[in-house]
Amino acid sequence: MKLKAILIAGLLFHSTISYSETIFVTLEKDNAIAVVDPIAGKLIKTVEIGQRPRGIALSPDQKSLYIATSDDDAVIIVDAETLKLIDKLPSGEDPETFAINSDGSKMYVSNEDDNQITVIDLVNHKAEKTVSVGVEPEGIAVSPNNEWIVSASETTNMVHWIDAKTLEIKANTLVDPRPRALSFTADGKQLWVTSEMNSSTMVIDVATKEILHTIKFSIPAVGQEKVQPVGVVIDALQNWAYVALGPSNRVAVINAKTYQVEKYLLVGARVWNLAFSPNQERLYTTNGVSHDISLIDTQNHKVTKSIAVGRYPWGLAVKK
Numbered sequence: 001m002k003l004k005a006i007l008i009a010g011l012l013f014h015s016t017i018s019y020s021e022t023i024f025v026t027l028e029k030d031n032a033i034a035v036v037d038p039i040a041g042k043l044i045k046t047v048e049i050g051q052r053p054r055g056i057a058l059s060p061d062q063k064s065l066y067i068a069t070s071d072d073d074a075v076i077i078v079d080a081e082t083l084k085l086i087d088k089l090p091s092g093e094d095p096e097t098f099a100i101n102s103d104g105s106k107m108y109v110s111n112e113d114d115n116q117i118t119v120i121d122l123v124n125h126k127a128e129k130t131v132s133v134g135v136e137p138e139g140i141a142v143s144p145n146n147e148w149i150v151s152a153s154e155t156t157n158m159v160h161w162i163d164a165k166t167l168e169i170k171a172n173t174l175v176d177p178r179p180r181a182l183s184f185t186a187d188g189k190q191l192w193v194t195s196e197m198n199s200s201t202m203v204i205d206v207a208t209k210e211i212l213h214t215i216k217f218s219i220p221a222v223g224q225e226k227v228q229p230v231g232v233v234i235d236a237l238q239n240w241a242y243v244a245l246g247p248s249n250r251v252a253v254i255n256a257k258t259y260q261v262e263k264y265l266l267v268g269a270r271v272w273n274l275a276f277s278p279n280q281e282r283l284y285t286t287n288g289v290s291h292d293i294s295l296i297d298t299q300n301h302k303v304t305k306s307i308a309v310g311r312y313p314w315g316l317a318v319k320k
Contacts, residue, residue, distance in 0.1 A: 021277060022319045023284055024065060024080075025293060026053035029311035033067065035083070038277070038284065038295055041305050047083045050076055055097040056315040059122075060104040065317065068095040068109070075109060075120075080319060090127040092118040099140045099149065101164070108149050110137040117151055119167060129167055133160045141182040141191070143206065150191060152179035159193055161209060171209045176200050180229065181273075185256075186236045194229035194243060201229055201243050203259065213259045215243075222248050231273040235280050240298065242283055244271040251285060251294075253301050265303050267294035272313075278320040286313040 022044075023036040031051055035044045050069030057066050058080060065078040068091070075091040075098060078084065091098070092111035099108050100122070107120040117131040117140065134153025141150050142164070149162040152175075159179060161171040176195030183192045190212070191204040203213045217227050228246030234256055235241075241254040247270050253263040268287025271294070275284050283296040287306075293313060295305040 020320075023275075023293070024056060024058075024317045024319065025286060025309050025313045026056045026067060026315045027310040027312060028052055028054060028288070028314050032310060033065075033083075034309035034313065036293065036307055036309060038282065038307070041295070041307060043307060043309055046310055049078065049083075050074070054314045055095065056317045057098070057100055058317045058319055059100070060102065062319050066098065066100070066107065068098060070094050070096055075107070077125075087125055089120050089122075089125055090118070091120065092116070092127075092130070097138055097140055099142045101142045101146045102144065103146075106164075108140055108142065108151075110140050110151065112136050112138055112154075115153075117149070117162070131162055131167055131169070133162075133169070134158050139180055139182040139193070141184055143184050143191075144186065144188040147188075148206070150182055150184075152182055152193060154178045154180065154196075159191070159204070173204055173209050173211070175202050175204075175211070176214070181231050183232045183234055185234050185238050187238065190234075192232050192234060192241060194232050196228045196230060196246070199224060199227040199229065201232060201241075201254075215254060215259050215261065217243070217245060217252055217261065219245070219248055219250055219264050222250070230271075231285075233274045233276060233283070235276070235298070242274055242296075244274050244285060246270055246272070247289075249287075251283075251296065263301055265296060265301065267296075267303055268292045268306055273315050275316045275318050277318060284316055284318065286316055288312045288314065 025034040051071035055068035075089040077086040091109045109118040119128045134156025136154040139152035151160045176198035178197040201215045226248040231244040241256045243252040250264040268290035270289040285294045292306045
């Protein structure tokens with residue numbers, strides 16, 4: 001009986017241990033990435049990486065980091081363990097954001113200055129094609145089934161639906177002014193699009209390419225001009241959506257079923273981008289002007305911690 005009790009206690013103990021994870025944060029002004037242990041709540045190290053790093057993502061196998069070093073006109077590939085440079089991709093001029101399909105074979109890069117998307121073969125590290133879109137493309141996403149590449153053009157005020165097989169634009173959806181970020185729901189049925197200038201987020205039906213609902217943000221005692229939606233994420237169960245509201249220093253917590261804003265969470269200054277922990281029990285934010293990241297408990301919708309990371313954190317990727 002004693003041995004059985006010890007074994008049960010051991011199982012319970014192990015079940016409560018948080019597995020380790022690492023956050024990689026791009027630092028625009030430091031030309032570096034910060035490596036953060038969110039469980040310990042500390043900055044591990046900072047590594048110089050290239051000029052003005054912004055967009056960042058892990059490969060599906062989590063072995064490689066892709067980082068847009070905008071002022072180098074490149075997307076670089078870095079080993080996720082050693083942080084050593086592996087290669088540079090032909091990304092076009094001034095890359096800022098990009099999206100990778102689910103099997104890691106293709107990358108789609110927004111070239112804001114050239115009004116186009118560069119399609120990169122990640123197997124051979126070669127540019128395949130460029131696709132002309134609207135003026136100032138930035139936000140970009142790939143649907144979960146890899147059918148659609150969707151690009152948001154900030155000045156044209158449209159999202160462009162690009163067929164992933166033919167690489168041709170098949171539809172355009174007019175949205176609120178200055179669309180910034182895009183995120184598909186896990187089932188691929190909805191696309192959420194933030195509008196920086198209209199303090200809104202639109203929910204688009206993927207089947208019809210039409211707007212289902214527009215969510216407006218208004219924060220008591222905060223000037224409306226400061227409510228500038230940027231990053232957006234939706235949890236895997238599609239219960240909650242979160243939108244970073246820029247210089248209002250808030251993250252909106254939205255019921256993804258009713259589209260009602262349930263709460264505004266105060267984080268650091270100029271909150272820009274968002275990423276979940278692997279189990280989605282935490283949400284991480286980059287706060288550019290306060291030079292830190294915030295940790296949000298998604299079970300209780302409370303900000304639990306901030307971690308200083310360096311100058312102007314922009315993007316983040318989480319490795320389990």
